Amino acid sequence: MIYVLIYMCLYLLYSIPTLYKVKRLSGVMKVEERDRIIHELPKRWSKGIMKRSGSTVYITGQQYIPKGPVLFVSNHVGDFDIPVLLGYIEKPFGFISKIEIKKMPIIREWMEMISCIFIDRKNRKQAIQSIREGSHLLKKGHSLLIFPEGTRNKGKGLKEFKTGGIRMAKDAEVPIVPIAIRGTASMFENHSWGIKPSHIHVEVLPPIPAASIINRDVKELSCEIQSKIQSSLDEERKVS
Template identity: 55%
Template sequence: MYKSLRTFSFLFGYLPVAAMNLKKFQAQKANLSKQEYDALIHTEPQKWAKGIMARTKSRVETSGLDYLPDGPALLVANHEGNFDIPVLLSEIPKPFGFISKKEVKKLPVIPVYMEDMNCVFLDRTDRKSAYKSIADTVGKLKDGHSILIFPEGTRSKGEGVTDFKSGFIRIAKDAGVPIVPIAIHGTSEIMEKNSNQIRPGHVTIRVLEPFSAEEIEKLDAKELIEKVKTTIETEVQSMAQRKADLQ
């Protein structure tokens, strides 16, 4: 319970600082390139995420960062738990936005930051919103920004990788960008497996070899979905086995 209180107090207690820094960043925007501004904006969410993860006292191991390409890319990860976003923000040096449910817009400061990070908001109850989110994501990628997506749609809570929805393939094909698979294991240990109480977890993140834009264009959508899912799922299973062998 104590770790949960410390984590959530930092989550909201940091917002006034973040709001002041955002104003400073926005004042510099006119003098920076898109890539420079993305990198500048990324520093604050990364600092916030590192603070969150430090307060959970979790151990995070990250590998494969050399696979991150220059230029815009669609980052595709399995979705294990609520701490996937903080872990990835704290560990992935490449600036990225992500697709988020529209309810986040009700929070103070956070949605303003997310808009400058090039996040896309989705109303899951509205089919038109889903189509628009795909178009908005393609637009962000074509404009030179990277986006993270969880094709499972919902958290697996550590119960293995579930089926991938097909929207991410259309996004990658329409935007003409590479897909970077990312395997996540262990985030559900922090919260979901503890009746939503925060406890230290052992999280493993691995960035995997990208699928090039040329390869994506050539492959059939169903085949590509299966290839990306299998690539991530195989690595998640390997992570789980390695962790079990150490116990």
């Protein structure tokens, strides 16, 4: 665990010159190209974390990811979900994070650069504004990731999906790409101390097209996405 933490801290310090460089990227650059350049270092950092943890990541289904902005919707197993998905999903994306992360220097600035959104779940007005900000980012061409369970389930079964984040795809008229992830809780949450190697499985599922989202009830859509992810997790358990 100490080895991983030292790597994370040293790499963040190493990243500072690159952070200042990407802040100066031209605003006239295409969104896709700009996001690709900005995400290069966060992706390397994330893969480095997983490599030093001794864990192995298996990912399938990336051929389903459409071009253009999408809303990735994933189950939330553990703290290492973000490094896994940020490192191994080919399409760059920002994500919704709890507002407390804004207190962490360097990390906060990198998250702002990759189009992350900070949300205060205790402040309904601010939370609604964050959802509107997410819709705006999707409309501008950035992709986003949400964990609609809100908190980690630690591999103990899906919690009910909240609808707020999913509404962003409806408002922005972009496809939704469900993701099923398994194994990250075995790295940290489900034992008493330290970080342990684990086999992480990620399945990118076929997208729900934007055209079929526009006129759908958000609650109904949320239940459909949860069902797709649950089916993937159930199928994977049968195989393993």
